[in-house]
């Protein structure tokens with residue numbers, strides 16, 4: 001089997017110290033949710049928060065740049081069959097549908113009904129055929145070798161068994177097909193704050209709260225272990241503004257306080 005896995009390991013995330021009122025501030029919800037809960041969106045207090053979060057994150061220049069690289073890694077041609085695992089709101093699937101054309105087939109799969117129902121609504125507004133379905137990346141219903149290519153973006157960090165999901169990607173992609181995988185490594189989250197110890201506690205507990213906070217550095221090895229011979233891995237840095245960082249971490253601050261990792265006074269001053 002020859003599948004080109006394109007992964008980004010060592011994904012450093014630097015946070016700019018700017019305090020601009022950028023557009024994402026207007027998108028902020030009244031109540032923040034803990035985004036380590038992305039694996040169980042529908043069971044959270046406010047699933048809609050996660051929809052808004054994905055839309056806001058997907059407007060971030062660093063994420064936009066990563067999407068271009070992920071798409072290039074797929075090397076799609078007209079008529080091909082493609083799978084987007086953890087497709088979220090479906091926008092990347094629409095982009096791929098344009099490339100494979102009417103003779104091709106695009107399937108977007110996500111664990112969350114909230115995400116899939118929004119993706120289906122967005123599909124109705126476009127003249128593109130994309131099949132959206134609810135499912136678990138760790139146990140796909142598709143036959144072996146169904147797809148020519150498969151993408152997964154910022155999903156593996158939320159999956160309980162990332163190796164199982166990668167095995168499934170390999171299984172459903174035909175020999176000679178391509179995988180394009182992008183994920184983050186939250187141990188490399190860097191924040192310029194005057195409160196060094198509080199910052200360390202917050203970023204560490206955020207990373208540890210994810211199912212796979214280290215997945216960025218593990219991608220190449222996991223793909224290799226599943227028999228992928230031709231792997232190209234590239235580091236990618238996402239620089240976040242203060243409002244974007246607030247959106248990412250505010251919900252987690254409540255958890256960190258409840259778990260005794262920081263005090264209410266720490267959270268307030270941070």
Ligand SMILES: C[S@@+](CC[C@H](N)C(=O)[O-])C[C@H]1O[C@@H](n2cnc3c(N)ncnc32)[C@H](O)[C@@H]1O
Nearest residue numbers: 039086087088110111112136137153154155158
């Ligand atoms: C951060 S979002 C990224 C969405 C999309 N890939 C994008 O780039 O806009 C992560 C997505 O992974 C989905 N997800 C989490 N665990 C999953 C699983 N086990 N199987 C399928 N999707 C999953 C979530 O529901 C969520 O939509």
